[in-house]
Amino acid sequence: MTPTIAPAASYGEEARTLAALAVSAATVDGGVLSDGELAAWLEDRRRAQPQQVERVPFAGLSGWRFEEGTGDLRHASGGFFSVHGLRVHSDFGPVSEWEQPIVDQPEIGILGIAMRDFGGIPHLLMQAKSEPGNVNGMQLSPTVQATKSNYRRVHGGSAVRYLDCFRSPEPGAVVADVLQSEQGSWFLRKRNRNMIVRVGPEVEAAEDFAWLTVRQVNMLLKQDNVVNMDARTVLSCLPDWRADASALAGSLHPDAEIRSWITRRRAEHDVRVAPIGLADTQGWQHDPHTVSHVRGHHFSVVAVDVVSGRREVAAWSQPLIEPHGTGIAALFVRRVDGVRHVLLRARAEAGFLTVVELGPTVQCTVQNYSHLPRTSWPPYLDEVQNRRGGAVYDVLLSEEGGRFLNAQSHYVIIEIEDEAPLESEEFRWVSLRQVDELLRYSHNLSVQARTLITALRSL
Amino acid sequence: MTPTIAPAASYGEEARTLAALAVSAATVDGGVLSDGELAAWLEDRRRAQPQQVERVPFAGLSGWRFEEGTGDLRHASGGFFSVHGLRVHSDFGPVSEWEQPIVDQPEIGILGIAMRDFGGIPHLLMQAKSEPGNVNGMQLSPTVQATKSNYRRVHGGSAVRYLDCFRSPEPGAVVADVLQSEQGSWFLRKRNRNMIVRVGPEVEAAEDFAWLTVRQVNMLLKQDNVVNMDARTVLSCLPDWRADASALAGSLHPDAEIRSWITRRRAEHDVRVAPIGLADTQGWQHDPHTVSHVRGHHFSVVAVDVVSGRREVAAWSQPLIEPHGTGIAALFVRRVDGVRHVLLRARAEAGFLTVVELGPTVQCTVQNYSHLPRTSWPPYLDEVQNRRGGAVYDVLLSEEGGRFLNAQSHYVIIEIEDEAPLESEEFRWVSLRQVDELLRYSHNLSVQARTLITALRSL
Numbered sequence: 001m002t003p004t005i006a007p008a009a010s011y012g013e014e015a016r017t018l019a020a021l022a023v024s025a026a027t028v029d030g031g032v033l034s035d036g037e038l039a040a041w042l043e044d045r046r047r048a049q050p051q052q053v054e055r056v057p058f059a060g061l062s063g064w065r066f067e068e069g070t071g072d073l074r075h076a077s078g079g080f081f082s083v084h085g086l087r088v089h090s091d092f093g094p095v096s097e098w099e100q101p102i103v104d105q106p107e108i109g110i111l112g113i114a115m116r117d118f119g120g121i122p123h124l125l126m127q128a129k130s131e132p133g134n135v136n137g138m139q140l141s142p143t144v145q146a147t148k149s150n151y152r153r154v155h156g157g158s159a160v161r162y163l164d165c166f167r168s169p170e171p172g173a174v175v176a177d178v179l180q181s182e183q184g185s186w187f188l189r190k191r192n193r194n195m196i197v198r199v200g201p202e203v204e205a206a207e208d209f210a211w212l213t214v215r216q217v218n219m220l221l222k223q224d225n226v227v228n229m230d231a232r233t234v235l236s237c238l239p240d241w242r243a244d245a246s247a248l249a250g251s252l253h254p255d256a257e258i259r260s261w262i263t264r265r266r267a268e269h270d271v272r273v274a275p276i277g278l279a280d281t282q283g284w285q286h287d288p289h290t291v292s293h294v295r296g297h298h299f300s301v302v303a304v305d306v307v308s309g310r311r312e313v314a315a316w317s318q319p320l321i322e323p324h325g326t327g328i329a330a331l332f333v334r335r336v337d338g339v340r341h342v343l344l345r346a347r348a349e350a351g352f353l354t355v356v357e358l359g360p361t362v363q364c365t366v367q368n369y370s371h372l373p374r375t376s377w378p379p380y381l382d383e384v385q386n387r388r389g390g391a392v393y394d395v396l397l398s399e400e401g402g403r404f405l406n407a408q409s410h411y412v413i414i415e416i417e418d419e420a421p422l423e424s425e426e427f428r429w430v431s432l433r434q435v436d437e438l439l440r441y442s443h444n445l446s447v448q449a450r451t452l453i454t455a456l457r458s459l
Numbered sequence: 460m461t462p463t464i465a466p467a468a469s470y471g472e473e474a475r476t477l478a479a480l481a482v483s484a485a486t487v488d489g490g491v492l493s494d495g496e497l498a499a500w501l502e503d504r505r506r507a508q509p510q511q512v513e514r515v516p517f518a519g520l521s522g523w524r525f526e527e528g529t530g531d532l533r534h535a536s537g538g539f540f541s542v543h544g545l546r547v548h549s550d551f552g553p554v555s556e557w558e559q560p561i562v563d564q565p566e567i568g569i570l571g572i573a574m575r576d577f578g579g580i581p582h583l584l585m586q587a588k589s590e591p592g593n594v595n596g597m598q599l600s601p602t603v604q605a606t607k608s609n610y611r612r613v614h615g616g617s618a619v620r621y622l623d624c625f626r627s628p629e630p631g632a633v634v635a636d637v638l639q640s641e642q643g644s645w646f647l648r649k650r651n652r653n654m655i656v657r658v659g660p661e662v663e664a665a666e667d668f669a670w671l672t673v674r675q676v677n678m679l680l681k682q683d684n685v686v687n688m689d690a691r692t693v694l695s696c697l698p699d700w701r702a703d704a705s706a707l708a709g710s711l712h713p714d715a716e717i718r719s720w721i722t723r724r725r726a727e728h729d730v731r732v733a734p735i736g737l738a739d740t741q742g743w744q745h746d747p748h749t750v751s752h753v754r755g756h757h758f759s760v761v762a763v764d765v766v767s768g769r770r771e772v773a774a775w776s777q778p779l780i781e782p783h784g785t786g787i788a789a790l791f792v793r794r795v796d797g798v799r800h801v802l803l804r805a806r807a808e809a810g811f812l813t814v815v816e817l818g819p820t821v822q823c824t825v826q827n828y829s830h831l832p833r834t835s836w837p838p839y840l841d842e843v844q845n846r847r848g849g850a851v852y853d854v855l856l857s858e859e860g861g862r863f864l865n866a867q868s869h870y871v872i873i874e875i876e877d878e879a880p881l882e883s884e885e886f887r888w889v890s891l892r893q894v895d896e897l898l899r900y901s902h903n904l905s906v907q908a909r910t911l912i913t914a915l916r917s918l
Contacts, residue, residue: 013713108726169719177719179726193726195719254472259899260628260636260654267567267638267652353812354901440718441900442813 014239017122017175021241024122024214025457032118032211035219041210042226045128046138049208052307053132057288061303061317071279071286073301073319079149081105081403083291083301083319085281086188090271092348092356099282101291101301102351103321103403104188104275107148108179111230112166112195114143114203115175116211123211125162125203126231131401132306133320135408139228139398140220143209161206166195173198176237179442180450181357183399184349186299186321188273191353191442192230194237214241218458224396225408229447232397235457236450240436242457250339251431258434262444265346265356265425273350297368299323302405320405325365326396327409330384331452332361333392334416334429341429342456343421345379347446358438359446361427380421387414393455409448411455432456473698476581476634480700483581483673484916491577491670494678500669501685504587505597508667511766512591516747520762520776530738530745532760532778538608540564540862542750542760542778544740545647549730551807551815558741560750560760561810562780562862563647563734566607567638570689571625571654573602573662574634575670582670584621584662585690590860591765592779594867598687598857599679602668620665625654632657635696638901639909640816642858643808645758645780647732650812650901651689653696673700677917683855684867688906691856694916695909699895701916709798710890717893721903724805724815724884732809756827758782761864779864784824785855786868789843790911791820792851793875793888800888801915802880804838806905817897818905820886839880846873852914868907870914891915 033041058066063076073083086102114125129141146160151167153159175196182190205211212220217235220226227235239245253261278284278291285294292300305317332343347359362384369377388394393413398404423429430438435453438444445453492500517525522535532542545561573584588600605619610626612618634655641649664670671679676694679685686694698704712720737743737750744753751759764776791802806818821843828836847853852872857863882888889897894912897903904912 014715106731107729110726172713172716174715174719176715177722179722193722254631255899256473256633256635257631260633263636263638263652263901267569270566272565440714442722 013172018239018241020117020120020122021214021238023120025218025241027121027213027215030119030121031213031216032123033216035216038210038212038216042128042140045208046136048309049128049130049138050309051130051132051137052305054305055289056303056305056317058303058319059288060305061319064303064317064319066278069279070277072277073291080147080318083278085276085278085284086350087274087276088271088350089273090269090348090350092269092271099276099284100298100350101278101281101284102188103186103190105147105190109147109192110144110151110163110166110195111142111192111234112144112162112197113231113234114162114165114199115196116199116201116203118211121213123213124217125199125205125209126212126217128208128210129228130308131228132304132308132318133401133403133405133407134225134228134398135406136225139401140217140226140231141228142231142234145230162203165197165199165203169197170200175239176440178237178440180233180237180445180447181352181443182447184347184351184357184446186351186404188275188351189353190351192233194234196234196238221455221458222393222395225398228398229400229451232451232454233447235454236445237439240432240457242432244340244432245436250337251434252336252341252429255434255437258428258430258438261428262346262356262358265348266354269348269355271348271350271355296324304405321403321407322405323365323407325367327365327407328362328384328412329360329409329448329452330362330380330412330414331449331456332380332414332416332421333456336429336431339431341431342435342453343416343427344430344445344449345427349446352443354443357443357446357449358430359449360452363448379427383421384412384414388412390414392459395455397451411451413452413456413459472631477698477700479576479579479581480673480697482579484677484700486580486672486674489578489580490672490675491582492675494675497669497671497675501587501599504667507768508587508589508597509768510589510591510596511764513764514748515762515764515776517762517778518747519764520778523762523776523778525737528738529736531736532750539606539777542737544735544737544743545809546733546735547730547809548732549728549807549809551728551730558735558743559757559809560737560740560743561647562645562649564606564649568606568651569603569610569622569625569654570601570651570693571603571621571656572690572693573621573624573658574655575658575660575662577670580672582672583676584658584664584668585671585676587667587669588687589767590687591763591767591777592860592862592864592866593684593687593857594865595684598860599676599685599690600687601690601693604689621662624656624658624662628656629659634698635899637696637899639692639696639904639906640811640902641906643810643816643905645810645863647734647810648812649810651692653693655693655697680914680917681852681854684857687857688859688910691910691913692906694913695904696898699891699916701891703799703891704895709796710893711795711800711888714893714896717887717889717897720887721805721815721817724807725813728807728814730807730809730814755783763864780862780866781864782824782866784826786824786866787821787843787871788819788868788907788911789821789839789871789873790908790915791839791873791875791880792915795888795890798890800890801894801912802875802886803889803904803908804886808905811902813902816902816905816908817889818908819911822907838886842880843871843873847871849873851918854914856910870910872911872915872918
């Protein structure tokens with residue numbers, strides 16, 4: 001079980017990419033910006049992007065209205081996204097039937113990071129970008145983060161910079177390009193293209209953009225609320241450059257068994273969803289400022305007015321989803337004969353196109369459980385609480401600030417050294433090589449699991 | 460570009476499986492049945508499975524009715540499947556908007572083949588099974604071919620034999636287990652689990668079942684209407700044991716480019732579907748015996764009475780879909796520096812969960828085009844017609860006889876030796892190693908493409 005054989009993918013261009021990424025992750029000197037310059041640039045960008053976000057009543061939204069009859073919240077253009085109701089029947093988990101609001105954004109957008117060599121060291125073009133839902137305004141985002149409406153300029157606004165790098169890449173320049181889901185509890189079948197594309201010296205960093213080494217991005221991933229969700233999910237789709245990921249032997253379960261587990265969880269369970277009118281959604285109440293759960297659980301739909309100096313459109317208003325409470329997403333990591341494995345949980349979420357994806361070991365909002373006996377807690381939540389002091393990663397990160405207001409979660413990675421948690425039908429230890437392959441295809445790892453994989457690679 | 464390096468998957472159990480499959484595909488002696496015994500068994504089973512299928516008016520269907528209001532065709536139990544209407548908006552292809560009937564069967568069934576060693580040679584447990592829509596009654600099917608309603612015995616009937624091999628396989632016994640789509644023009648988001656599972660000597664062939672070597676299955680694949688669709692799709696999910704498939708180098712396009720092409724085709728196009736009532740489906744007419752297209756195109760919905768001696772239920776009636784005309788599904792194969800590639804086309808079909816899958820080079824019903832000038836034909840159809848005399852595979856095969864009546868297509872494989880057809884955004888040459896990997900994940904190759912890959916491996 002020695003991780004010495006090169007993986008199949010490691011030939012030609014990909015082998016060179018992996019080697020170069022490893023250098024970029026290790027290099028201290030040779031960056032375009034020194035770490036000091038990077039910190040100053042971030043501070044400078046934060047000052048240069050004043051953004052005012054103000055809560056308003058729904059009646060104060062410009063262009064948005066509750067549709068007659070259904071009560072669905074829609075934009076007058078029919079674009080952007082809508083909020084309607086969803087009726088869910090599920091044989092997965094303790095509640096078999098419920099209704100909830102859901103964000104419906106059927107268009108597939110592009111989340112792309114451009115990669116360029118400087119002195120043979122790959123650098124990633126990161127963008128300082130403000131979003132109305134971010135707790136701190138500006139975070140580090142991918143080179144391009146655009147809905148199809150954005151990039152086709154359906155709603156006006158300026159052209160999306162660097163878009164052509166992703167829509168018309170040079171032959172052989174695509175490093176990763178895969179459709180990945182986003183939060184299945186909040187979005188109905190939302191997918192975005194996650195892309196990494198090599199570019200040449202003709203691509204330069206514009207204002208609000210900077211070339212960072214993988215090491216620098218990794219450093220920022222260890223700070224609260226600096227690297228945004230879109231950047232984290234794209235980074236997870238980079239081929240894994242670390243030695244663990246090239247360990248051909250050493251996976252606890254054969255690859256076919258891991259794929260079979262995912263297939264079985266999808267096939268054996270029924271999760272059926274039907275769109276309903278937002279006005280007809282049982283258990284949810286409307287007032288002039290919010291649509292919220294009658295017992296204050298889950299999340300609310302709210303409205304904000306935004307004035308920004310740095311966006312395609314300078315001022316607008318929009319709905320946002322505001323989760324109640326801070327989430328936790330925790331990943332157990334363990335070495336099996338020297339090869340690192342992560343404990344993933346097969347999760348069903350109502351909005352997943354494929355019903356089930358692999359999520360973190362634990363993912364929940366702790367305050368929903370704190371008044372309940374521990375026997376009612378999600379599996380391993382108490383173990384996460386007990387071991388959190390020894391976590392190797394524990395950072396507060398935000399979900400997408402263009403749709404979610406103050407949506408923060410503690411992302412936690414805990415190394416399990418001694419006894420291993422038992423697997424059950426819902427849990428499997430998956431090696432990092434297996435994770436790397438699963439991430440080349442759509443809908444295998446949830447967006448929270450992808451953030452944790454990006455975080456794990458940063459250590 | 461020499462195919463000498465073993466692929467990543469070829470370690471441990473999988474390497475042994477590949478080697479054993481190669482032996483099973485090459486072995487002439489050593490089978491459980493000689494070829495003569497196999498032919499006699501097939502003939503004997505055909506005689507032992509008398510089946511009467513008679514067209515009846517919809518009013519003669521027992522348990523099925525057109526629902527008040529919508530006109531949807533449904534079973535009284537709510538089970539099996541239903542036929543309703545679908546409104547389609549598509550920016551893919553010449554027609555941007557249409558309505559059609561579609562078969563809705565949301566349950567995921569199991570299509571499984573058991574594999575057992577006899578004298579070290581893997582044998583596949585194949586079933587002689589009659590279906591009402593088969594032109595010739597009985598065909599060779601997988602060990603298990605069961606909807607969830609079947610195997611949960613929702614509608615009565617006898618227990619599904621061998622089901623436990625697939626629902627509770629031994630640890631490490633799963634060779635393949637993947638959700639794959641079926642015809643996206645006829646089914647709405649239909650998926651079945653395609654499984655191959657190793658079993659031990661405790662599993663014996665019951666009446667109507669026989670253990671065949673891979674070579675024997677390959678031999679039967681060259682005969683018209685012997686191996687059914689369900690068997691063909693499961694066989695395509697076997698890991699590819701041939702030398703081409705282990706060629707690590709030699710793919711015309713890097714793997715990342717092929718994945719990117721699939722992602723781009725899914726992301727850049729909009730195919731939106733909305734269920735509508737069958738009675739409201741524009742362009743389709745109802746009479747006592749059929750629901751059919753007003754100009755006689757596409758297919759009809761019809762009803763049959765069935766009496767069978769060999770099914771879970773001895774007599775029943777059901778609707779079937781009857782396509783108009785015989786289809787053609789053709790695959791171009793070409794060696795690039797000695798490594799075989801197939802020309803796949805990215806196809807959008809209204810019923811695909813993921814909008815686009817890779818299909819054959821050409822897939823159509825020729826008589827829909829024969830009165831039109833060649834410039835209106837699908838790309839490469841004329842080339843298929845011109846070169847068909849030299850085809851290396853040209854066999855008439857049926858689609859699933861439990862849902863489709865007399866649905867036959869000519870499956871054709873043509874080797875392109877000289878000049879290669881040009882690629883365009885819709886077409887790519889994909890190596891057999893790349894095909895093998897794509898088939899380990901869901902929704903990459905359509906059911907017609909999977910039949911052609913199985914056929915290609917049989918040569």
